[in-house]
Amino acid sequence: MKVKLKFNIFRFLFFCFLLSLAAGYFYYNTGLKAVSSTGNAVERQIIIPKGSSVKSIAKILEQENIIKDSIVFELYCKINKKADKIKAGKYSIDNSLEVPEIVEVIVSGKALVDIMKFTIPEGYNLDQIVEKLGSLGVVSIEDIQAALEPESYEYDFIGQIPDREMSLEGYLFPDTYEIYKDTRAEIIIDKLLERFDEVFTEEYRDRAKELNMTIDQVITLASIIEREAKLDSERKTISAIFHNRLEKNMMLQSCATVQYLLKEQKEVLTYKDLEIESPYNTYKNMGLPPGPIASPGLKAIEAALYPEEAEYLYFFAKDDGSHVFSRTYNEHINAQNKLKK
Numbered sequence: 001m002k003v004k005l006k007f008n009i010f011r012f013l014f015f016c017f018l019l020s021l022a023a024g025y026f027y028y029n030t031g032l033k034a035v036s037s038t039g040n041a042v043e044r045q046i047i048i049p050k051g052s053s054v055k056s057i058a059k060i061l062e063q064e065n066i067i068k069d070s071i072v073f074e075l076y077c078k079i080n081k082k083a084d085k086i087k088a089g090k091y092s093i094d095n096s097l098e099v100p101e102i103v104e105v106i107v108s109g110k111a112l113v114d115i116m117k118f119t120i121p122e123g124y125n126l127d128q129i130v131e132k133l134g135s136l137g138v139v140s141i142e143d144i145q146a147a148l149e150p151e152s153y154e155y156d157f158i159g160q161i162p163d164r165e166m167s168l169e170g171y172l173f174p175d176t177y178e179i180y181k182d183t184r185a186e187i188i189i190d191k192l193l194e195r196f197d198e199v200f201t202e203e204y205r206d207r208a209k210e211l212n213m214t215i216d217q218v219i220t221l222a223s224i225i226e227r228e229a230k231l232d233s234e235r236k237t238i239s240a241i242f243h244n245r246l247e248k249n250m251m252l253q254s255c256a257t258v259q260y261l262l263k264e265q266k267e268v269l270t271y272k273d274l275e276i277e278s279p280y281n282t283y284k285n286m287g288l289p290p291g292p293i294a295s296p297g298l299k300a301i302e303a304a305l306y307p308e309e310a311e312y313l314y315f316f317a318k319d320d321g322s323h324v325f326s327r328t329y330n331e332h333i334n335a336q337n338k339l340k341k
Contacts, residue, residue, distance in 0.1 A: 027069075027072070028072055028075065030068070031067075031068050031069035031071070031072025031073070031099070032072060032076065032098055032099040032100065033068065033098055033099075034095060034096050034097055034098045035065055035066065035067065035068055035095035035096075036094075036095045036096050040096075041094040041095055041096035042065070042094060042095055043092055043093070043094040044064045044065075044066060044092075044093060044094070044095070045090060045091070045092060046060065046061065046064055046066065046090070046091045046092075046093050047060075047089075047090050047091075048060065048086065048087070048088050048089060048090075048091070048106060049088060050088040051088070052086075052088065054073075054074050054077045054078070054083040054086065055070070055074055057073075057086060057106075058070035058071070058073040058074045058077075061073060061093075061102070065095055066093055066094075066095050066097075066102065067095075067099055067102065072099065073099055073102075073103075076099050076100070076103065077103060080103070082103050082107055085107045086103075086106050086107055087106060087107065087108075087109040089109065089115060089180075090115075090180050091105060091106060093105060093106075115178050115179070115180060115181075116136060116138065116178070116179055116180070116181055117176060117177070117178050118132070118133075118136055118176070118177055118179070119174075119175070119176045119177075120132060120172065120173070120174040120175060120177070120192065120295065121174055122174040122226055122295070122296065122297035122300070123174070123223075123226045123227055123294045123295070123296070123297070124174060124294060124295055125169065125260065125293060125294045125295070126148075126166050126168065126169045126172070126295075129172050129192075129295065130144050130145060130148075133185075133188060138179065138181055138182075138183055138188070139183070139184065139185040139188065140185075143184075143185040144185045144188070144189070146185065147184075147185035147186045147188070147189045148167075148168050148189065150167050150168055152186060153189070153190055153193050155193055155194075155196075155197050156197075157171070157196070157197060157200065157215050158171075158193075160214055160215055160216055161216055161291075162216065162290070162291070164290055164291055166291070167291070168189075168193070169223075169291055169292045169293070169294075169295075170219045170220065170222075170223050170291065170292025170293075170294065170295055170296065171192075171193060171196050171219065171292075171295070172189065172192040172193065172196070172295050173192055173193075173195040173196040173199055173295060174295045174296075174297050175192075175195055177191055177192070177195075179191070199298055199301070200215065200301070204218075204301065204305055207305045207306070208305065211305070216291065216292075217288055218301065218304050218305060219292050219296060219301070219304075220288050220289060220291055220292045220293075221239070221242060221288060221304040222292075222296035222300040222301045222303065222304035222305075223292035223293045223294045223295070223296045223300070224242065224252070224254050224256050224257060224282075224288075224289075224293060225238055225239050225242070225296065225300045225303050225304055226294055226295075226296040226297060226300035227254075227256035227259070227260075227293060227294055228254060228255070228256050229300070229303075229323075230317075230321035230322070231321060231322055232299055234322065234323055235299055235300060235302075235303035236302075236303045236306065236307055236308040237308050237310055237312065237315075237323075237325060238303070238315060238323070239303040239304055239306075239307035239308065240307040240308045240309065240310040240312060241310075241312045241313060241314070241315055241325070242254075242307075243307045244310075244311070244312065244313055245313060246287065246288070248313070249286065250313070251282055251283060251284075251285065251286055252282040252287075252288070253282055253283050254282045255269055256293060256294075257280050257281060257282040257283075257289050257293055258273055258274060258276065258280075258281055258282075258283065260280055260289075260293040260294075261276050261278050261280055261281065280293065310325070311327050312325040312326060312327055313326070313327060313328070313329075313332075314326040314327075314328075314329065314331070314332035315332075316332070316335070316336060318339065324336075324339070
């Protein structure tokens with residue numbers, strides 16, 4: 001009797017197992033089907049961010065009503081080893097496609113909307129960046145200029161920028177970016193600001209406080225270093241000179257700040273150029289200028305925060321882009337005279 005009871009329980013459990021398999025199979029296959037028929041299809045623009053997991057992609061597609069079930073989509077991708085092959089980008093997908101077809105689209109990239117790559121060089125000022133972005137043909141220069149209102153963006157560092165014209169000067173971080181060809185100007189500017197926020201870490205903020213400098217002062221100094229230094233090996237030495245001059249209440253006398261005031265860059269500044277009346281002219285004004293003169297790269301920012309320990313107060317450029325550094329004015333003049341011989 002006991003043997004028969006055990007056998008019946010086993011048969012019951014086996015039946016439940018088969019029933020579960022059948023239900024699972026039905027659930028899985030139903031989830032693979034298209035959401036809508038071809039005649040009632042709705043096309044949607046789907047953005048798959050870089051680095052997205054298959055789980056997050058499945059949720060995006062389910063929320064956009066492109067697939068019936070995110071779990072089935074995720075399971076299909078894993079069973080068919082497609083999870084790591086999905087390409088980031090922007091796709092036009094309609095919900096008349098079944099899951100295997102949708103996966104084929106986002107794996108092959110054949111419905112990918114064009115992506116454009118561009119680079120903002122280190123040391124570009126705001127005008128140059130606006131011109132560069134305008135040349136991409138994605139948005140107009142007018143739209144870019146309209147998108148430069150700092151109030152439109154929510155970053156902590158923006159709150160500490162003094163009220164001035166060209167207030168985002170220095171904060172559109174120089175790097176290589178990818179955008180979609182129908183991206184709005186505000187999205188592009190936000191990308192550059194977001195990159196700055198990533199680069200200027202908490203460690204850098206703490207270091208700025210140690211130096212008794214605001215973020216804006218650090219970026220202003222870094223932008224001058226960026227425009228003055230041609231060699232990476234000299235950035236921290238040039239930074240030391242500017243720090244030393246600030247501590248001794250000497251004018252920075254940076255040619256880069258005068259160049260910022262000129263419509264066209266000059267190989268050699270004239271004495272007349274050095275007499276330009278502007279708070280940005282560090283030959284006529286003490287301390288740092290009112291704001292950055294360009295967008296500094298990471299190495300220039302690090303140089304501004306961590307200057308070399310040196311007693312130099314003067315430097316001048318040689319024809320090869322390197323500099324000669326001096327501790328005193330007499331050394332500085334003698335070094336220039338030797339080079340002229």
